[in-house]
Amino acid sequence: MSDYNLSHLDELEAEGIYVLREVAAQFERPAILFSGGKDSICVTHLARKAFAPARIPMPLVHIDTGHNFPETMQFRDDLVKELGVQLIVGSVQDLIDRGEVTEESGFNASRNRIQTPTLINTIEQHQFDACCGGARRDEEKARAKERFFSHRDDFSQWDPKNQRPELWDLYNGQHQPGEHFRVFPLNNWTELDIWNYILRENIAIPSLYFAHEREVVRRNGQILAYSEYLNLRPDEKPETLQVRFRTLGDLTITGAVESDADTLEKIIGEVAAARKTERGGRMDDKRSQSAMEDRKKEGYF
Amino acid sequence: MAQGLLRFITAGSVDDGKSTLIGRLLYDSKTIFEDQLESIEQASTQRGTDGADLSLLTDGLRAEREQGITIDVAYRYFATPQRKFIIADAPGHIQYTRNMVTGASTADLAIILVDARAGLLEQTHRHSFITHLLGIKHMVVCVNKMDLVDWSQERYDEIVDAFRSFSSRLDIPDIKFIPISALQGDNVVDRSEHMAWYDGPTLLHHLEHVHVAADRNLQDCRFPVQYVIRPQTDADRDFRGYAGRVAGGVFKVGDKVVALPSGLSSTVTSIAVGDKQVEKAFPPQSVVMTLANDIDLSRGDMLVRENNQPDSMQDLDARICWLSEQPMRPGTRFELRHTSREAKAVVKEVVYKLDINTLHRIEDDIEIVMNDIARIRIRTASPLLVDDYRRNRTTGSFILVDPGTRLTVAAGVIYS
Structure with a gap:
């Protein structure tokens, strides 16, 4: 291998950092969607690297279903403190209490579906114009179609049949008022890449x-x-x-x-x-x- | 992993078997998971298909599965002990060409599929031309469905000859031909037992060994400043770092550099990846550089070497692929994005449009419609720092954005 070859993990890291910097440069009110899972932890780690030695110039947003593993909550709070970033919590329970969403009932009841209105509500309330998430194309067949800068209309809807072209690494973050972007710096990572990166970088999970x-x-x-x-x-x-x-x-x-x-x-x-x-x-x-x-x-x- | 990462696109006309080929690559290299296979077997049975329909692996949208076509690019990942691969599975329909362009713009290699029965079709030409236009240097032409032409060498040779005569007018230095059957797996991962007359490599073997690292420009130092890092914290009050992705050449600590467009000189005092200090930076690394003195330098500007500078241009000679349903005529105004810079732009002239089948120039029709490929002249409100696209894919490319709809309407490459 010559001196000027990057390992595939280095190449993926360089791509992720580039995407996050592009978000900070192009948007007024960007945020990182943080679930406490390994993927959003990796996005946060990339953001730390992208803006070092400065702090990450966007808040972490947690959509809280109220049905959390206590370990995840502790981890989240420790990380936020260490990074010195703002934490914004969108609470599913609050929406239920206000009667804006109805909980499912039955044996397979989950709050997964009503996370969406909570997320949209949080985005509108804080007027976020870009939300960076840890979704990866290799996770699931609909996600395999995602752009890096993925457009959402003013109802936060994704139109997969009519996505914007995305050429080279020239990301177009322009949008009409009320619209926003979901941004996926880890698009090209696989599950195995994530784990190898966590090991290499010694990232706490x-x-x-x-x-x-x-x-x-x-x-x-x-x-x-x-x-x-x-x-x-x-x-x-x-x-x-x-x-x-x-x-x-x-x-x-x-x-x-x-x-x-x-x-x-x-x-x-x-x-x-x-x-x-x-x-x-x-x-x-x-x-x-x-x-x-x-x-x-x-x-x- | 000796070869690092290979990004490739599969292209070709509708029903030439792109999705099936990818399914076959994933299946035979054992990268399909049990639950994925279970899910497509179930879906295939429901639809009355014989055997598992491997194309269902990549056709992930409801509308795609309903119609049995690919609408948008799907990305797939697999690895062999030799290499990691990122596949962009591009749609074949002309209506979705812009999605094919999206997939091709980041690829190192293009696989063009040809149905052995149908031979070369308009989309074969279009996709091959786009591959050339986007400067992809490696192409593999897979003559597919050989099982349906009785594994005929004569038919294969006919198609190879026809393609060669078309591609002689394109600038693609490395073209390989491989006869395959994606459905039955011949010459994809395993050697075919039906085509003893073919003695070249299988597709996977070729993908594992093709050398693409040399395609990166390590000669011309180009560092478009993406973002200025100023911590404003007590510990780093005076820190001022220039973040960006190296677009060309090798930058080393101690190098004398020139900031453009100001023309001011300085010296690189440090280069960092995250909080790790490094001695040099090269494409496609994302780094932060600091300079010896505070000069005026911000997003959209570029660091280069004094004796090797890009052209500063306001009048661009460009080839574009038009991606919008809205037609375009000369005089239309756009916002142009080039590296980390934006500029207002106006199309001055449509020099010609291209007939994709014959590669003939059409000079008397100046209205550009969706999927047209054209040569145009553009004037920008401020100078851009550009290189010929064939020398540098980053500093030689741009997109046009419609100021009203905010949509990306064209992909452009600059020939200077």
């Missing part, structure tokens, strides 16, 4: 990603974390297993996998050998072939 003992419930081939928010069927009983999470979302929909991977190296070994996609454990995607596309059109992450 919530303990939930590592194997631990937990009370869980098996449902439709999934392993769900047992909590007060999960409605049990009569025949279901919590059991204790050694598990870890591949993605972190709302407590009620994020599936765990049985695993003894308690180090990053072991996780990377597992991910490299995995025969199922990481979102294979997400109940929210299983609802139909177009579950993600439909939610994204409405304004989902």
Whole structure:
């Protein structure tokens, strides 16, 4: 290898940093959507690198379903303090309390769908014109179609059949008042890239990603974390297993996998050998072939 | 991983089998996951397809699956022990050419699929020409569906000859031809047992070994300033760093540099990636540079070397691909984006449009409509710092934005 070849991780990092700087340069009120999951942690890490030695020039926005893993909340608060950035929380519970959204009921009830109105509400309230997220094209087939600068109309809708052309790295962030962009600096990363990068950069992540003992419930081939928010069927009983999470979302929909991977190296070994996609454990995607596309059109992450 | 990253696009006409080819690459290189396969098997059964329809892997939108076509580019990722790959699966329909252009603009290599029964079609020509226009230096022409022409070498040779005669007028230095059957997997990952007459590499073998790093310009130092970093914190009150992505050449600490357009000189005092100090920066790295003295330098400006400067131009001679449903005539005003700079621009003249099948110039029709490729002259309100696109893809390219709709309406490359 010559002196002027970049490893593929270096190339992906350079691309992500470039995208984040372009956001800071082109928009009035940008933000980073922070879920506490590994992908948004990586976006935040790239932002730290992009603007060093200055602070990240945009707030972190957390859409809080109220059904959180306590570990994620602690992690979020520690990180915000360390970075010295502003944290803005959009609360699903607040919208429910105000009667603006109605919660689902039943055994598979989740707050996944009503995150969308909460997110849109938060964007409107703070007049964000660009929201950077950790979504990756390799996650899901609708996400495979995403641009880096992805346009949303003034109802926050995505029009996948009529996306703006995006040439070279000349990103066009111009928009009409009320419209905004979702920006995806990690578009070209795979799950394995994320883990290898976390290892290389020594990035802190919530303990939930590592194997631990937990009370869980098996449902439709999934392993769900047992909590007060999960409605049990009569025949279901919590059991204790050694598990870890591949993605972190709302407590009620994020599936765990049985695993003894308690180090990053072991996780990377597992991910490299995995025969199922990481979102294979997400109940929210299983609802139909177009579950993600439909939610994204409405304004989902 | 010896070869790093390869970005490639699959192009060609509708039904030439692009999505099936990608499905085959992913399937045979064992990068399809169980739940993905389960999901497409289920969908294939529902639709009454024989076997798993591999194209369902990339056709991710509801409207695409309904119509069995590709509307927008889908990106797919896979790796072999040799290399990491990013695939842009481009739509074949002429109506979605602008999405193909999107996918091609960041590719190092283009795979053009040709249906062995149909031979070269208008979209084969259009996509090949766009590949040339966008300066992609490596092309692989896959003659697909060889199973449907009885694996005929004669038919294959006919298509290769026809393509060669067309491509002799294009500037693509590296073109390979491979006979394949994406559906049955011949010569994609595994060698075909049906075509003993072909002794070249399989497609995957070629993709793993093609050398593209040399395509990057390491001669002409170009650093468009993207963002100025001024911390305003107690620890770094006096820090002033210039953030950007190196567009050409190698910058080293201690180098004398010139800021354009001001023409002021300075010296590079540090280069950093994040909080890590490095000695040099080269494309496509994103870095922060500091200079020995405070000079006027902000977004849209460029750092270069004194003895190697880009052209400063207000009148551009450009080839464009028109991407908007709204037609364009000379006199129309736009906002032009070039590197990190924006400028008002007006189209002065349509020199000619291109007949994509014959590559003949059409000089008497000056209205540009969607998917047209044309040579135009543009004047900008302020000078741009440009290089010939063939020398530098970053400093030689621009987009036009409609000031009313704010949409990107054209992709342009500058020949100087």
